[in-house]
Amino acid sequence: MTYTIFEIAKILNIKKAGLNAAHINYLLTDSRNLLHPEETLFFAIATSNNDGHKYVQELYESGVRNFVVQELHADWERFDDANFLIVKDSLAALQKIAAVHRKKFDIPIIAITGSNGKTVVKEWIYQLIGSNFNVTRSPRSYNSQIGVPLSVWQLNENTQVGLFEAGISQPGEMEKLETIITPTIGVLTNVGEAHQENFETLKQKCLEKLELFINCDVIICEEDNHLIEECMEIACLTQKRLTWSKNMSGTSPLQIKKITKKDFSTQLDFIFLQYGFSTEIPFTDDASIENAMSAIAVAFYLHVPTATILEKLSQLEPVRMRLDVRSGKNNTIIINDTYNSDYNSLSIALDFLQQRSTLNSLKRLLILSDIPQSGTTLSSLYHRVADLLQQKKIDKLIGIGKDISKNKNIFKSIDSSFFESTDDFISSRVWANISDEMILLKGARSFGFEKINELLEVKSHETVLDVNLDAIVHNFNFYRSRLGKDTRLICMVKADAYGSGDVEVAKTLQHHKCDYLAVAVADEGVLLRQGGIKVPIIVLNPEVRGFDNLFSYNLEPEVYNFRILDAFIKEASNKGARDYPIHIKIDTGMHRLGFTKEDIPALVERMKNQNYLSIKSCFSHLAASESWTFDDFTTEQIKTFKEVAGQLERQLGYRVMKHILNSAGIERFPEEQMDMVRLGISLYGVSASGLSGLRNVCTLKTTILQIKEVPKGETVGYGRKGVMERDSRIATIRIGYADGLDRHLGNGVGKFLVNGQLAPLVGNVCMDLCMLDITNIPANEGDTVIVFGEELNLVDMAKSLDTIPYEILTSVSSRVKRIYYKE
Ligand SMILES: *Cc1c(COP(=O)(O)O)cnc(C)c1O
Numbered sequence: 001m002t003y004t005i006f007e008i009a010k011i012l013n014i015k016k017a018g019l020n021a022a023h024i025n026y027l028l029t030d031s032r033n034l035l036h037p038e039e040t041l042f043f044a045i046a047t048s049n050n051d052g053h054k055y056v057q058e059l060y061e062s063g064v065r066n067f068v069v070q071e072l073h074a075d076w077e078r079f080d081d082a083n084f085l086i087v088k089d090s091l092a093a094l095q096k097i098a099a100v101h102r103k104k105f106d107i108p109i110i111a112i113t114g115s116n117g118k119t120v121v122k123e124w125i126y127q128l129i130g131s132n133f134n135v136t137r138s139p140r141s142y143n144s145q146i147g148v149p150l151s152v153w154q155l156n157e158n159t160q161v162g163l164f165e166a167g168i169s170q171p172g173e174m175e176k177l178e179t180i181i182t183p184t185i186g187v188l189t190n191v192g193e194a195h196q197e198n199f200e201t202l203k204q205k206c207l208e209k210l211e212l213f214i215n216c217d218v219i220i221c222e223e224d225n226h227l228i229e230e231c232m233e234i235a236c237l238t239q240k241r242l243t244w245s246k247n248m249s250g251t252s253p254l255q256i257k258k259i260t261k262k263d264f265s266t267q268l269d270f271i272f273l274q275y276g277f278s279t280e281i282p283f284t285d286d287a288s289i290e291n292a293m294s295a296i297a298v299a300f301y302l303h304v305p306t307a308t309i310l311e312k313l314s315q316l317e318p319v320r321m322r323l324d325v326r327s328g329k330n331n332t333i334i335i336n337d338t339y340n341s342d343y344n345s346l347s348i349a350l351d352f353l354q355q356r357s358t359l360n361s362l363k364r365l366l367i368l369s370d371i372p373q374s375g376t377t378l379s380s381l382y383h384r385v386a387d388l389l390q391q392k393k394i395d396k397l398i399g400i401g402k403d404i405s406k407n408k409n410i411f412k413s414i415d416s417s418f419f420e421s422t423d424d425f426i427s428s429r430v431w432a433n434i435s436d437e438m439i440l441l442k443g444a445r446s447f448g449f450e451k452i453n454e455l456l457e458v459k460s461h462e463t464v465l466d467v468n469l470d471a472i473v474h475n476f477n478f479y480r481s482r483l484g485k486d487t488r489l490i491c492m493v494k495a496d497a498y499g500s501g502d503v504e505v506a507k508t509l510q511h512h513k514c515d516y517l518a519v520a521v522a523d524e525g526v527l528l529r530q531g532g533i534k535v536p537i538i539v540l541n542p543e544v545r546g547f548d549n550l551f552s553y554n555l556e557p558e559v560y561n562f563r564i565l566d567a568f569i570k571e572a573s574n575k576g577a578r579d580y581p582i583h584i585k586i587d588t589g590m591h592r593l594g595f596t597k598e599d600i601p602a603l604v605e606r607m608k609n610q611n612y613l614s615i616k617s618c619f620s621h622l623a624a625s626e627s628w629t630f631d632d633f634t635t636e637q638i639k640t641f642k643e644v645a646g647q648l649e650r651q652l653g654y655r656v657m658k659h660i661l662n663s664a665g666i667e668r669f670p671e672e673q674m675d676m677v678r679l680g681i682s683l684y685g686v687s688a689s690g691l692s693g694l695r696n697v698c699t700l701k702t703t704i705l706q707i708k709e710v711p712k713g714e715t716v717g718y719g720r721k722g723v724m725e726r727d728s729r730i731a732t733i734r735i736g737y738a739d740g741l742d743r744h745l746g747n748g749v750g751k752f753l754v755n756g757q758l759a760p761l762v763g764n765v766c767m768d769l770c771m772l773d774i775t776n777i778p779a780n781e782g783d784t785v786i787v788f789g790e791e792l793n794l795v796d797m798a799k800s801l802d803t804i805p806y807e808i809l810t811s812v813s814s815r816v817k818r819i820y821y822k823e
Helices: 005-011 051-063 090-102 118-129 146-153 173-181 200-211 226-234 286-302 306-314 344-355 377-391 401-405 423-429 451-457 467-481 492-496 503-511 522-530 543-550 562-575 597-608 628-652 663-668 794-800 804-812
Strands: 027-028 040-043 066-069 083-086 109-112 136-139 162-165 185-188 218-223 239-246 252-261 266-272 275-280 323-326 332-337 363-369 398-399 415-419 439-442 464-468 486-494 517-521 537-539 556-559 580-585 612-619 657-659 675-678 698-710 728-733 751-755 757-760 768-774 784-790 817-822
Touching: 005 083, 005 090, 005 398, 027 090, 040 051, 040 090, 066 090, 083 580, 090 146, 090 173, 109 118, 109 173, 118 136, 118 162, 118 306, 136 492, 146 162, 146 173, 146 423, 162 226, 173 522, 185 200, 185 286, 200 226, 218 226, 218 286, 218 580, 266 286, 266 817, 275 286, 275 306, 275 612, 323 344, 332 344, 332 451, 344 363, 344 377, 344 439, 344 503, 377 401, 398 401, 398 423, 401 415, 415 423, 415 451, 423 451, 439 451, 464 467, 467 675, 467 698, 467 817, 492 522, 492 804, 503 817, 517 522, 522 537, 522 543, 543 562, 556 562, 562 597, 562 612, 597 612, 597 628, 612 628, 612 675, 657 675, 663 675, 675 784, 728 757, 794 804
Parallel strands: 027 040, 040 066, 066 083, 109 162, 109 185, 136 162, 185 218, 218 239, 239 252, 332 439, 363 398, 363 439, 398 415, 464 817, 486 517, 486 675, 517 537, 537 556, 556 580, 580 612, 612 657
Antiparallel strands: 252 266, 266 275, 323 332, 323 817, 464 698, 698 728, 698 784, 728 768, 751 757, 751 784, 757 768
């Protein structure tokens, strides 16, 4: 549905003459998601992490002409073919437009809230009702103050049912979401501790959640929850209720009679309005059973035929979408998304593919299965898919399945080939010729794309370091929100991003607009540039030998003494450089590298006698920022730095940026942010000062090769160090000191996680293997062993080795494959 800019101005009560006519189809709040510039209205929203006004210029240059802003910048005045709608609050404007849009629809609108499971319940409702109704639903977990209006905006002429999630993190938010969604059917998944920080009591949060339902015709929730009951009464919610219950004593119309858990599925016997049904869902955990009940209740309420509900329940797909990035054969990279397939998740995966592949010269190949049908006709579905492939600039398509093969004419404009089944594709051996491509494997679970992945992937050592890119982004934003509006963030990616690996981490940071990256040596910077990294890069410890590369790859050196400065001036003059940026290191007490106060006059003198180089920033490094004991020393370092930097700046006669804080510094001395800060270890999930709220990034894991019963009195491993004091079960695992595992962890010092339980190391660590005592732990050969990760804290391992997390992370050797994933 299209709105003219005049209609939008009217909704926002803006009376402004001289608007240029425009039709708006897309609302945008994140400049990176721009698709159709001419039909886009951009909302410049200031959040705690960022400010949308910063991207107006860039968007204008990409062709966007319609903006909602809170203030007008002087340099935008020359954009006279653009419309600027000026409002007090851009977010409120976005919400208002969505609310007006919503009011045009007189159809069932489902809203889901609760502490956990919102996205799963939303997706499962969709899976149950999607073949009977044309459903418009929130993408991913768009459930915030920004996500909800963007979701509601998607309602269109074809929509028969709207399906949205609503999440809140503080009081007062739900009322706004209610105005935007105004649901007719409310679903409450549960009320628990998640996102409790800003609420005083659980009851307060429950009451707030219920505000979403004040205008609903029906509320769907669990019967057995007293808190919900109580809050409904307080809130005077007198609507019809469709409750479900896990115990047969209640009065719910929907009751579970019997739950039978099997190895990989659960049989549910339940009753709806006195009729008994039985089905099996492919999940075994309790949360999935509860989520399924909410979805079943909605489907019954909307009169979806029982046979359809039962059939779809048996095919429920998991919602967690995990995009693995792995190296493939023949210079390929594989993005693996073989769990589900629908239009929304395809679009998200394609975004990811596009983002990654613009940075290298690989072509983009999509291997796509049939998309289980969803309301629309097959041909219109695949027409939309074809449009999407064009927008995302896919070079090649391999379609697998009967439906997509039948519709192959729709894909005529791109290089494509089709196979009726996964087995047909495998026996064709077409895959053997795939090279120099970035491959997105996207298939519904029933297509078994794991088999294709198996063929394409480079198989190596099965000890891997899982790197959670979402967690890095979380940690990055966690710190960015603690910084002043104009403070820039330098992300330290030296030593292969603290061991987490090559350019993937840098790409992720670049995508999230970090201002600077820093590496230790020039070679690391070269690798990043070759991998497509464009943001400025500082090289911390440059050596004269690497100067050539600094210029060729546009890397900015730290200059720490006169030897380096003179050599660099000389090289810059040879290269004919002009004002090439350098960063001056000041020694304020670390006594490692850097100029001292006494050096400043000579430094300024040298700088003034040339114009090849120019000082962009000046900085110092704290020696003990994490330690309370040395706070006086730290304060002194900061004071010295300010003096010396001030002196340098005055004598130079131009402004230079100043920075001194590392991770612990940012956490403990936030008032000393100056112009920039340098974020290191905390980005990788280890708070240097014990701050909570960071997410774990790296998980080192391996597998059990063999399990042995070893009788009392025997010994295990080299040097006969592991003496059995009882009859024991010993697991040999595939990791040793050549993988970077510290030998001091042997003989009981280290403990790893096997199926959720701690197993101590037995005997000495070998080069490629080591042994664990799993006497009381149920485990099989092939099971996963976690060396460190979310469940097993790296900090504890560091303590037991009398070292620091930095050393453990950066010691994981290069033969351990890094696997990057997004949730
Ligand atoms: C490594 C490094 C940092 C980052 O330190 P963390 O403790 O990891 O935050 C900051 N500045 C310099 C100069 C560094 O070498």
